[in-house]
Every structure is written in C-alpha cells, then in structure tokens.
Amino acid sequence: MAEYQGIVHTRSREIMSAWYDRLAVAAANNTPSAYLMISGNCVEILRSFDIEPAFPEVNALQLAIRKQSLPLILKAEEMGYSSDNCAYVKADAGYTFDEHGGPSEGKVPIPKLIVCNFVGCNVYIKWFEHCAAFLDVPLVMIDVPFLRTDDRPTAGDLKYVVSQLQRLIQTCEKLTGKKFDIDKLREICAYSARAGRGWARAKALCKNIPTPFDAYFDSINMMGPINVLRGTKDAADFFDAAVKEYEELVAAKQGVIPNEKFRVVIEGPPPYPFYRQFRDLFSAWGAVAVQSTYSTVGGIWEWGFEHDPKHPLESIAELMLVQNLCNRSLLQRYAQIKRYVEEWKADALVIHSVKSCRLFSAGQGDMRDYFSNQLGVPTLLVESDLEDPRYYAQAMMKNRIDAFFESLEHRKLLRKADAK
Amino acid sequence: MAAASPVARAREIVAAGLPEAIKRHKTPTIGLFPVYSPFELYHAAGVMPLGLIGAGSSIDIVHADARFQSFVCSIAKTTLELGLQKKLTAMEGAIFHSICDVARNLASVFKRNFPDMHIDYIHLAQNGAGEAAEDYLVSEYRRVLAGVEARMKVKVTDDQIRASIRAYNRPRALMRKLYEMRRNEPERASSSEVFALVRAGTYMSPGDHAQMLEGAMQEFAGRKNKRMDRIRVIVEGAFCEQPPPGLVDVLEAAGCYLVDDDFVAGWRWFLDDVSETGDPVRALAKAYLERSRCSSTRHDPDKPRHKELVKRVRATGAQAVIFMPAKFCEPALFDYVLFRRELEKENIPHIMIEFEEKMWTFERTRGEIETFVESLLFD
Numbered sequence: 121m122a123e124y125q126g127i128v129h130t131r132s133r134e135i136m137s138a139w140y141d142r143l144a145v146a147a148a149n150n151t152p153s154a155y156l157m158i159s160g161n162c163v164e165i166l167r168s169f170d171i172e173p174a175f176p177e178v179n180a181l182q183l184a185i186r187k188q189s190l191p192l193i194l195k196a197e198e199m200g201y202s203s204d205n206c207a208y209v210k211a212d213a214g215y216t217f218d219e220h221g222g223p224s225e226g227k228v229p230i231p232k233l234i235v236c237n238f239v240g241c242n243v244y245i246k247w248f249e250h251c252a253a254f255l256d257v258p259l260v261m262i263d264v265p266f267l268r269t270d271d272r273p274t275a276g277d278l279k280y281v282v283s284q285l286q287r288l289i290q291t292c293e294k295l296t297g298k299k300f301d302i303d304k305l306r307e308i309c310a311y312s313a314r315a316g317r318g319w320a321r322a323k324a325l326c327k328n329i330p331t332p333f334d335a336y337f338d339s340i341n342m343m344g345p346i347n348v349l350r351g352t353k354d355a356a357d358f359f360d361a362a363v364k365e366y367e368e369l370v371a372a373k374q375g376v377i378p379n380e381k382f383r384v385v386i387e388g389p390p391p392y393p394f395y396r397q398f399r400d401l402f403s404a405w406g407a408v409a410v411q412s413t414y415s416t417v418g419g420i421w422e423w424g425f426e427h428d429p430k431h432p433l434e435s436i437a438e439l440m441l442v443q444n445l446c447n448r449s450l451l452q453r454y455a456q457i458k459r460y461v462e463e464w465k466a467d468a469l470v471i472h473s474v475k476s477c478r479l480f481s482a483g484q485g486d487m488r489d490y491f492s493n494q495l496g497v498p499t500l501l502v503e504s505d506l507e508d509p510r511y512y513a514q515a516m517m518k519n520r521i522d523a524f525f526e527s528l529e530h531r532k533l534l535r536k537a538d539a540k
Numbered sequence: 541m542a543a544a545s546p547v548a549r550a551r552e553i554v555a556a557g558l559p560e561a562i563k564r565h566k567t568p569t570i571g572l573f574p575v576y577s578p579f580e581l582y583h584a585a586g587v588m589p590l591g592l593i594g595a596g597s598s599i600d601i602v603h604a605d606a607r608f609q610s611f612v613c614s615i616a617k618t619t620l621e622l623g624l625q626k627k628l629t630a631m632e633g634a635i636f637h638s639i640c641d642v643a644r645n646l647a648s649v650f651k652r653n654f655p656d657m658h659i660d661y662i663h664l665a666q667n668g669a670g671e672a673a674e675d676y677l678v679s680e681y682r683r684v685l686a687g688v689e690a691r692m693k694v695k696v697t698d699d700q701i702r703a704s705i706r707a708y709n710r711p712r713a714l715m716r717k718l719y720e721m722r723r724n725e726p727e728r729a730s731s732s733e734v735f736a737l738v739r740a741g742t743y744m745s746p747g748d749h750a751q752m753l754e755g756a757m758q759e760f761a762g763r764k765n766k767r768m769d770r771i772r773v774i775v776e777g778a779f780c781e782q783p784p785p786g787l788v789d790v791l792e793a794a795g796c797y798l799v800d801d802d803f804v805a806g807w808r809w810f811l812d813d814v815s816e817t818g819d820p821v822r823a824l825a826k827a828y829l830e831r832s833r834c835s836s837t838r839h840d841p842d843k844p845r846h847k848e849l850v851k852r853v854r855a856t857g858a859q860a861v862i863f864m865p866a867k868f869c870e871p872a873l874f875d876y877v878l879f880r881r882e883l884e885k886e887n888i889p890h891i892m893i894e895f896e897e898k899m900w901t902f903e904r905t906r907g908e909i910e911t912f913v914e915s916l917l918f919d
Contacts, residue, residue, distance in 0.1 A: 204611065242870070249844075266644060268661040276678075280673070283672040449647070450644075473609060482642040483608060483649045
C-alpha cells in the first residue's frame with residue numbers, strides 16, 4: 121500500500137535515534153536522566169538541567185511495534201498484573217522490572233529521578249509508583265488538576281502547578297548540583313514554541329484535498345520530535361523542514377495516497393502490534409485520516425497555544441493543565457472532534473477503542489451516540505488494543521471496516537444522485 | 541412498619557437502594573460517586589448527600605452497555621443505567637471524583653445525558669500534605685460549594701458548614717468504634733451486619749445513621765457469642781464498587797473474621813474527627829490531606845500504601861489479607877502488584893478473589909476461601 125516515506129520519516133528516525141544514543145551514553149556513564157510521561161509534559165525543565173528524559177511509554181510503544189510485547193505482558197502478569205490492567209504498563213514492567221530490578225538490556229538508563237506528570241491518566245500514577253518502588257528511585261509527583269471548569273483552569277489550579285514546578289526545579293538543582301538558569305529555560309521554551317508552530321502548521325495543511333500526510337498513521341513520525349525532543353534545536357528545525365516539504369506536496373496537489381476517496385478523523389490510539397495491517401485496511405478504500413485525537417495526547421498546538429519564553433513556567437503549566445488531550449474531559453474531546461470533522465472536511469469518524477486505555481475508551485459508546493445520532497456523522501467503532509496483540513482480530517477488523525466504507529460509498533453515491 | 545432491629549432496618553434500606561432513598565428524603569438530594577466527597581459542603585447547603593454507588597443486581601442493564609464497553613467495571617454501568625432509566629430525576633445532581641479514568645469519563649457522560657442535573661467533578665489533591673496542596677484543595681472545595689450554592693440559590697455560612705462537620709463527625713466516630721469492636725471482639729457482630737450498617741449510611745442523613753449505629757452498638761454489647769475457630773483477615777480492594785451482601789456472608793462462613801476492610805471507604809474516610817472550629821473548608825482540606833485513610837485512589841508520598849497495609853496487618857493482628865478488587869477496577873488491580881510483593885517480603889499469607897456487584901453465586905469463592913483458611917489453620 122502507498123504511504124508517505126519522505127524526508128520527514130527519515131529525519132524523524134535520525135533525531136530519535138540520536139536521542140536513544142544519548143540515553144545509552146547516560147546509562148553507560150551514569151549521568152542524570154529522568155522518567156517522564158508524554159502527555160502534557162514539562163520536559164523543558166529537565167532539559168534546562170541537561171537531564172536526559174526517558175519515557176516508559178516510548179519503550180512500551182517500541183516493544184509493541186516491534187512485536188515484542190506479548191512475552192513481556194505475560195511476564196508482568198506472572199508478577200501479579202491483571203489481564204485487565206493496561207498492557208502499556210505491563211509490557212514496560214515486564215521489560216524493566218526483571219528480577220535484578222533494572223532495565224534488561226542496559227540501553228535505557230535507570231533514572232536518577234522519576235517525574236510523574238500524570239495529567240488526567242490515573243494509571244500513570246500507578247505506573248510511576250511501581251517504577252519508583254521496583255527501581256528504588258525517588259518519585260516527584262506533579263499533581264495536575266484535571267480541566268473541569270470549561271476551557272480554563274482555576275487560579276488555584278495554576279498556582280498549584282507552578283508551585284510544584286518550582287519544587288521540581290529545586291529537586292533538579294539538588295540532583296545535578298547546577299543552579300537553575302531562567303535564561304536557558306527561556307531559550308528552550310523558544311525552541312518548543314517554534315516546534316509547536318511547525319506541528320500546528322503541518323496539521324493545518326491536512327485541511328487541503330488531497331491531504332499531504334495521514335494525520336493518524338504518519339503523525340507518529342512527528343509525535344516523537346514534538347513530545348520527546350521538544351525544546352531542542354533539532355526538533356524545531358525538524359518541524360521547519362517538515363512544513364516546507366508538506367507545503368510543496370500541497371502545491372503539487374500530491375496526496376499521501378494516490379486516490380483520496382474518504383477523509384476520516386480517527387479517535388483513539390492505534391493497534392501498534394498491527395500498525396501496518398490496520399493502516400492497509402483504510403488505504404485499501406482510499407481512506408485517509410485528516411485529523412486524529414491520538415496525535416494530541418502530548419499537546420494541542422493547533423488552536424494557537426505555544427510556549428512563552430517570557431513566562432516559561434506559566435506556559436509549561438498551561439500545556440499541562442489545558443493544552444493536551446489527556447487532561448481534558450470527554451465532552452471537550454467531542455468538541456475537538458466536531459471541529460476536526462467540520463474544519464478538516466471529514467466524511468466520517470472512526471473510533472478505535474482500546475481495552476488498555478480507559479482514559480481514551482471508557483464511554484466511547486456515548487461518543488458514537490453523539491456523533492452518529494445527534495450530529496449525523498457516520499461513525500465506526502472498532503475494538504482491539506494498542507499493546508496486547510491478543511485483542512486484535514484481523515478478519516473481524518477487516519469485515520467491520522469494509523462494511524463501513526461500503527456503506528459510506530453507497531451513501532456518497534446516493535448523495536450525488538440526489539444532487540443531480 | 542418499623543423493622544425489629546437496627547441491623548434489620550439497615551438491611552432493608554440497603555435492599556431498597558438509591559431510588560427509594562431519594563423518595564424517602566424530604567430534602568433535595570445529591571448523588572456522590574465513590575470514593576470520598578466533602579459531604580459537609582452539600583449538607584450545609586440543604587442538599588442531602590446520598591451514595592451513588594451503582595445498583596448491583598437491582599437493575600438490569602438495558603442502555604448502559606451501549607455507552608460503556610465490556611471491559612468497564614459494573615458500577616459505572618449500573619450507575620449510568622439508573623440515570624438512563626430515569627431513576628435519578630428527582631436528584632439535584634451528581635458529583636464525581638478523581639479516582640480513576642472511568643469515573644472521570646462517566647462524569648462527562650452524565651453531563652451530556654442529564655443536562656438538568658448539576659454535575660461536578662472534584663480533583664482531589666494527589667500530592668500529600670503541604671501548603672500548596674492545602675491551598676489548592678481549599679480553592680477546589682470553595683469552587684464546588686459555589687456550584688451547589690448557585691444550583692440551590694442559597695448562600696452557605698461557615699457556621700452552617702461547621703454544624704455539618706459536627707453532624708458527620710458523629711456517625712464517622714461511631715463507625716470507627718464499630719470497627720474497633722470488630723477488631724477486639726469479632727464474635728459480637730457478623731461482618732455482614734457491620735457491612736449493612738455502614739452501607740445503609742450512604743442512603744441516610746448523618747443524624748439518623750448515628751442513631752442507628754448507636755442502637756446497633758448497644759445490641760452488640762449485650763450479646764454473648766462464642767468466638768469461633770476462624771482466621772483474622774483484612775479485606776482490601778472493595779473501596780468503590782460494593783460487593784453483594786451474600787459475598788460478605790460467604791467470607792465469614794468460610795472461616796474468616798474480617799477485622800478490617802475498606803467497604804464504603806469514603807464514608808468513613810477520616811482517622812479522627814474533623815476540626816469543628818476555625819475555617820471549616822480548610823479543616824476539611826487539612827483532614828483530607830493529613831488525617832485520612834490510605835486508598836488505592838490516592839497517592840500519598842509519605843505513606844506508601846503497600847507499607848501501610850503491612851502496618852495495618854500488624855496493628856489489627858490479622859493473619860492474612862484477602863484482596864477483593866471489583867472486576868476491571870484498575871486502581872485496585874494495579875495496587876495488588878506492590879501489595880503482594882510487600883506481603884511476601886513479610887511472610888503474610890494472601891489470596892485474591894475478584895467480585896462483581898451483580899454476582900449472585902458464591903460457591904466458587906466459598907471453596908477458594910475455605911481452602912485458603914484450611915491451609916492456614918492446619919499448616
């Protein structure tokens with residue numbers, strides 16, 4: 121099947137590999153590194169102390185996409201994790217918490233610090249508590265109040281988060297023996313802002329017909345740089361290059377697939393162990409994702425947010441509290457998807473419901489009801505998992521997706537006939 | 541007709557469930573999803589807080605399965621079903637809390653499906669004691685209070701909140717006494733009696749509940765039951781979805797004295813009385829941060845839950861721990877890993893049995909527990 125394999129793909133690989141290399145160096149030299157989570161993170165603060173961030177989630181993702189997750193999930197289940205627990209956690213636990221209490225292959229360092237910025241996802245509290253207990257590493261909890269008052273945090277929320285970031289800074293000072301340098305943080309935030317602008321621009325280009333990249337399947341090439349490498353010059357440059365390339369594709373009217381027939385918004389994380397197979401089921405119908413909610417788990421830049429070098433801590437708090445999908449309510453997600461469907465001119469909504477992640481999935485039946493019955497947006501709900509291959513059934517998935525696009529095609533034909 | 545004893549009355553109230561409780565109360569009511577909520581804030585505004593804790597086998601799932609998937613806990617579905625079957629229409633609203641990912645999404649689903657209800661979501665601090673957490677929680681409680689005031693068109697004074705703190709301190713203190721009695725003389729009242737008395741409180745005013753508890757304690761004090769050859773256990777994991785009473789009976793019948801448990805944990809949240817003087821909202825926040833029980837729904841940097849469980853085993857003289865998480869309950873299921881690890885380090889026996897509020901046959905569980913008990917008694 122056709123897919124985009126341009127400079128974005130190769131450059132993303134290069135800069136992400138360089139990060140892995142830095143982690144390996146940190147592991148070998150015992151230099152400071154810290155665990156952090158992807159969603160709404162405060163990587164800029166760690167970076168200002170030259171603490172290399174490591175992400176258990178990225179480890180879980182890599183294990184799944186390389187089809188290595190199942191034995192590790194089973195190992196974790198032997199340790200007492202339930203078959204109903206999030207498999208992202210289990211794969212990482214099976215890999216990291218071996219009987220010697222350390223990462224199995226020495227490629228990822230044992231962190232000096234575990235920073236839990238759990239934004240909305242309560243499972244992360246458990247995950248990072250377990251990391252701290254098994255690896256015997258101090259844990260810093262950044263308690264980020266869930267966004268529950270329309271679209272703005274309360275004054276109390278903002279004050280609370282900023283005060284915890286200040287405490288994190290003190291912890292980092294003690295850990296590294298370095299004095300906090302606000303100017304360095306401002307410079308890092310300026311790189312974050314440039315990367316965020318680029319990412320937002322790239323996504324906006326998907327409003328074009330045909331869309332220059334698949335905003336679900338190809339977004340993974342940009343989610344690493346924006347969430348893991350944010351605050352570096354490499355990441356900022358990467359997004360400048362990505363935008364340039366996508367603008368050229370748009371000018372040439374070259375889409376990511378040769379014959380774009382259906383534009384969809386996809387909600388929910390992908391089934392990483394079957395990434396390619398799942399993608400092919402859409403490409404076969406000429407269907408392309410023009411927007412996705414999963415690409416906003418780390419942050420939502422498309423509505424204009426950017427880090428503010430003049431107010432670095434406040435803008436980091438803003439990302440954590442407001443500008444990421446995980447810390448927003450299900451109803452705010454409905455509004456986000458509605459806007460995607462309208463502004464990105466989508467024909468349908470596809471909900472991929474994963475058992476592991478209740479943050480995403482619990483209540484998606486209500487979402488289907490809202491879009492399908494209240495708004496009249498054709499909506500497909502399919503189920504599997506993002507990590508555990510046991511929950512993915514290719515034949516059933518194909519049947520459901522084929523039936524959906526068949527009916528969508530029929531609908532389009534009827535609409536055309538009506539128009540005549 | 542009035543029931544014969546406080547326990548029988550408690551069982552009646554539990555069996556009748558939330559819809560009956562809403563009808564029984566003459567004042568406006570508000571539903572509280574587990575685990576803990578600052579009850580006093582609603583009570584002071586003239587709204588009776590009632591437990592919105594699922595509906596067990598008293599309701600058939602007709603609509604909620606289409607909203608929540610098969611891998612979501614039963615309590616989320618039966619709670620939603622109560623609403624979809626219009627059994628909550630007489631309630632002013634419902635409050636949800638930052639206990640898990642399902643609860644937070646359920647709050648949204650409630651908001652969309654029941655636009656006439658006052659729906660709020662409380663983010664309870666996860667960062668333990670400290671000035672910043674306390675200030676935050678005070679601001680959060682004030683926000684929640686303002687929402688209830690607006691709904692009820694009232695202005696609540698600090699004196700009214702202090703009066704409500706006094707009202708709730710009473711049944712909480714009595715429940716602490718009840719559990720103390722269970723620890724010292726478990727033969728005086730069965731676990732299912734204690735469970736019924738505690739559970740009934742979620743459908744009662746604090747005054748009526750206190751009166752019922754006092755009556756029950758009096759009755760228990762007069763009993764002269766013989767102590768049986770049973771093992772002393774702590775039951776851990778049923779802090780949100782509640783087990784069917786039959787399951788609690790079975791645990792005891794299979795040879796256990798439940799010397800501590802976390803049933804209906806939110807309604808007996810505090811280790812001692814909440815201060816009845818000074819700023820009452822700050823007193824509630826302080827009590828939450830400094831004087832509340834350990835829970836799988838809360839991170840406490842100073843008191844890791846697995847260490848606290850071992851301390852509790854020692855303090856109660858328990859011989860074993862029964863982990864009893866609700867099916868699909870992520871907070872409880874995750875905690876099991878560290879609990880198990882810690883108990884094994886300390887050579888404390890344990891067993892895990894999952895339950896669902898709708899379960900109605902207990903023979904398998906009985907067999908498992910009996911075998912476990914025998915392995916300890918005849919070791």
